[in-house]
Amino acid sequence: MERSSTGLNGEAEGPVRLVIFAVGNPSRGDDALGPMLMEELECQAPPGVELVSDFQLQPEHALDLYGCALALFIDAGTGTPAPFEFRELTAAAGHSVSSHAFTPSEVLQVYATLHGHPAPPAFLLCVRGDHFALGESLSPGAQEHLEAARRHLQACLVEPTAERWRHHLTGAQGPTEAQR
């Protein structure tokens, strides 16, 4: 489901309970983990869920959060604990060196700055990837991680609320975004 307004007022049309962002390039090896999970979601077309797929997160993705009750970011990660990490995000001005490719926490911060109030609760499903070369297919290790992440995602979608998802967290053992 894609919103149709050009959104220059920063407001979306229609009720959306959950927005899911999948980030990655399908032709860049394990960077395809996010888009592959998104393809499966698109087939399911869960009601009340907006699906946003892109190569990388950008500032304007903050506009997709408007009016949503809950957000999920799906991405491949290097150095992520295998097979995946699932944790709640907080907005962070951060010390990122990249504005072309934002972290989810920076998107949340842009939302808060633009709208003057905090972004909705947001979670990150970061799937471990190892190889990202152009033209490569998914590595064997990433295929295993994908399967585990798929099961976790489906479990989350049974009851998409922040309260329920906090019971699905993989713990704080993994590195923070700033550390990865």
Add this chain to the structure above:
Amino acid sequence: MSFELETAANRENLRRVAIDPVSRVEGHGKVTLLLDDAGHVKEARLHIVEFRGFEKFIQGRPYWEVPVMVQRLCGICPVSHHLAAAKALDPVVGALTVTPTADKLRRLMHYGQILQSHALHFFHLASPDLLFGFESPVQQRNIVGVAGAWPEVAKKGVLLRKFGQEVIRITTGKRVHGTGAVPGGVNRSLSATERDSLLADADRVIEWSREAVHLARQLHETNAALYDDFGLFRSHLLSLVRADGALDLYDGHLRLRDARGQIVRDAIPCADYDQHIVEEVKSWSYMKFPFIKDLGPARGWYKVGPLARVQNCDFIPSPLAEVERQDFIARGEGEPIHAPLAYHWARMIEMLHAAEIIRELLDDPDLLSDQRMADGPRGREGVGIIEAPRGTLIHHYRVGEDDLVSYCNLIVSTTHNNQAMNEAVRQVARRYLDGRQLTEGLLNHIEVAIRAFDPCLSCATHALGKMPLVVELHGPDGAQLDRAERGG
């Protein structure tokens, strides 16, 4: 080809400083500075540290897949690759001229891409440096810092980019990975509803773009000594221009001006590009160094992108941007402006032009027509050249009897600017780093010079954790003396 500071004498005895990768550009570049014991810069290079393999990725695929597949080469300007590929493959399906509907829809898509990419660059990539200063705290020097200090600037930047992306979504059918252009034309027209949704915001986009030009100009003029001199070097200027000399970012012929502003090559048909442009390979970088063949590598290199285009054309065919261009040209007092930081001002003039063209196209009834495809006797080869946000982009294909791509040559905008970016790095290194302590702010001067060209150093990959900034210090014996890392 040999340039001052490109290769040092006695380089094995020098101290190495690496900025790896350059932050806030797309992908993985690395700057190495070799210093002697006194801290003087003896060598400065911008390396591309990842082999791209674009051509290999394309060869062997059915030609009709190519306009879609090439979008995966770049996460920031996929539409430029999409359109350059479609243009190159038009002759393969016999469409030596596409229909007016196809031409105008492709132009609408392209100018939407120009608008969104220029907005991203200026508001989110460059403005932290320009508004806060090159040596401001790194924690502040990002778009979140801009949003805190100048919330209206940040918000307009976000919304301008959003509008450009809506143009792309509507003309390609999807927000990303769309399929609007195909060899021979386009596969969808605009509906009246879609056109009207864009029209509702088009005038406001022009107004905001004009304000952005004035902001860029104000930043330049209020700190003119720095902006006119920072990283300054002179070179040829290369771009497409329309047959009548107008700025045209979608189609035209190639024109080259020399550093003094004289037109030295003109009316070069796109199909003849390889008779004029050749690429030199250097052992220390994966990215090649293009130059004009008969001028030779030492004299024939050039720069591309907004700074070249705005000065290479004779006029801009939209009224508000033309006024701004004339003011910009006047600042040169009869000479071309070569200052890298002037890219920002020129880039905003182009963004205003894109906004005006989008507005003009939306009134054209051809956008709603179903005359989308052209054909004719099949061909086996084609060249598509387009002015992408960062500069001239060349796609060249040959297709076999089996309809598979047998030859592919891509020269992307950043490759055209390879020598120019290296020159800017050397100028800044010589001016700001020589003999001084290496602070974060000083190192950022190097990055500011590179970012002015808006390079795409390694396209279209992003995984969390893939892009840290690493600074390394190496002693004369090659041992690492120090290392700093930030972000990710």
